[in-house]
Amino acid sequence: MNAYDIPAESLSISEEIIKKSRFITLLAHTDGVEAARAFVQQIKSEHPAARHHCWAWVAGSPDDSQQLGFSDDGEPSGTAGKPMLAQLMGSDIGEITAVVVRYYGGIQLGTGGLVKAYGGGVQQGLKQLARQQKVPMRSFRLSCDYAQLADIERMIKRFEGKLVDSEFLDVVSISLALPYAQIAGFTQNLSDFSRGALQLLPIKQ
Template identity: 80%
Template sequence: MNAYDIPAEPLSFSEEIKKSRFITLITHTDGLEAARACVQQARRDHPAARHHCWAWVAGAPSDSQQLGFSDDGEPSGTAGKPMLAQLMGNNIGEITAVVVRYYGGIQLGTGGLVKAYGGGVQQALKLLVRQQKVPMLNFSLTCDYAQLAEIERMIIRFHGQLLQSDFVQHVALTLALPHSQVAGFAQNLTDFSRGALTLAPLK
């Protein structure tokens, strides 16, 4: 699971093609529920539009379970699919694109529709402000008080985050580590504790 871009802020891009107005809305959506809510919001915001076509990559770009698209009444394959192709070609995740069409009375044909919907997303992505997301995995770890300072230094060294500390008979830690750093951290932990400490993955 490598790092990938996500939208840093929402974006709206509008253009007129043969008297039809196409408004491309880009939103950060973490998960399918957020993506569906984004589409419903676009319908509420533009109730008079003829079509609300959409595509989403609701998780990491590599997660095929998080992909979706809809032509919303346009001819099959002319809207949602080219929109999704633009999103996937940009290695961007946690994103939903909705293209709202106010029909102007002139038919564009299948090629024209593909160009309008795919092109709108392409133009919007060029303007999009992005930020990088580093996928993290959560672990629990129990250590002695004397070991805590070194473990905290290791978490920083491996670009992790200390999420929770419970001080009882021992110290119970919950930490997050970048996917790419887990193996190195685990090896350092083994070396430091001479095999006494191990990471326990959390779901």
């Protein structure tokens, strides 16, 4: 699992009037499908008078096809949710949900006009969106002697990991997290350092 961009802010809002219809585009950081669904419901409750609440999400990493979703919410099929999702996928941003709220102005836009309005709204919102990088990590436990602790802490830092917790009993019990790309290197280094005596134990998530 490689690093990928996510929204750096919890919510970004942009707005446009097209042929008297008001389109409000909202982009949010949503980690997982449940968070994405909750955000869509939140926007629906905040805009109960709107005609449509169309949405799309990339709820996990950009290459995780299991966490994609979209809805036209009453607009003609293929004119809203799909062009919105296409913009999200083209941005290579993960953990993001887009909702476009439409207050109908009485003038029909046609199929092409709707695709442009919904896809264009998300496109403009993405241009304004601040990003930050997320490095996926896996959690482990490791037990070591007190004399080994300082070297292991340096090793964790060298392999861009995080020391989450330490418990000091007869031995030191460490909780740590490592970037997926660094696990193999850390494991080999740990084996060399301890002559095979120390082992990483994955924590089920």
